[in-house]
Amino acid sequence: MSTPQTWHYGLVAEWWAEFNTDGPEVDYFGRFVEQGQPALDAGCGAGRLLLPWLHAGYDVDGCDVSADMIELCRARARREGLDPTLLVQALHELDPPRRYRTIVACGVLGLGSSRPQDQEALRRFHTWLEPDGTLLFDNQVPYGPQMRWSLWPKEERARLPEAWPTAGTRRRAGDGSEYELRSRAVSVDPLDQSVLLELRAEKWRDGVLVAAEEHPLTMRGYLRDELLLMLDRAGFHSVDVRGDYTGEAPTPDHEFLVYRARP
Ligand SMILES: C[S@@+](CC[C@H](N)C(=O)[O-])C[C@H]1O[C@@H](n2cnc3c(N)ncnc32)[C@H](O)[C@@H]1O
DSSP: OOOOOOSOOOHHHHHHHHHHOOHHHHHHHHHHHSSSEEEEETTTTTTTTTHHHHHHTTTTEEOOOOSHHHHHHHHHHTTOOOOEEEEOGGGGOOOOOOEEEEEEEOTTEEEEEEEOHHHHHHHHHHEEEEEEEEEEEEOOTTTSGGEEEEEEEEHHHHSSOOOOOOEEEEOOOTTSSEEEEEEEEEEETTTTTTEEEEEEEEEEEEEEEEEEEEEEEEEEEHHHHHOOOOOOOHOOEEEEOOOOOOOOOOOTOSEEEEEEEEO
């Protein structure tokens, strides 16, 4: 199986480490981690969830397919006096040093991977959970804004790739340098239920462009009942689904569904 192709490298990894440092997911998933340790933050990225959980005293390991994200996570952990076990591993190749009572995969499933890899990732989660353990993951619904649902019909797909937007999202980092991200949809494959996006990242210092990169990313959208079948096939027979990070029963208006599955 090929390595999942995500855009979380280089400047994009720096963006994540610099600007994506909080959000409702930290406390929402953290409550489950508090009650079930040791835990694995699968697809931990630069440590947005992992590092607050370590500071809270939880016993948590992390893994991610991107060595750049893991390196930035490790560097921040060391700066903050922490030394977690961090693995560079794709979810479908998960092979950690111990079993867990909680595995959290936040913002990861369906990114850059193939459908068989996603199924294998769920199977590995099952393998690496204790019998009384809990798997938690979120998944952006395919009809949500990121998945470009409106581009799925044939006549809309014919207009792709989109032109690059003239301006993107620009932010100033702690060291004074500025980062800008722009994204566009390149293609949509309704049979694979995936959209291919490209991200252009630029870094500026004192008004001078010092680095520019482009990275691709595929995102696969899963409908709820499809994921329930995949979870069942992976050995999870008790599954609860909630909307966003609220604990509410899911409605058609929730953008993220959160799955809580037990073996
Ligand atoms: C949207 S970020 C989320 C990071 C972190 N979970 C958070 O919530 O801050 C997605 C992360 O998943 C990683 N990733 C994507 N596909 C992966 C895969 N198949 N296996 C492991 N990590 C993956 C990326 O490298 C990236 O760090």
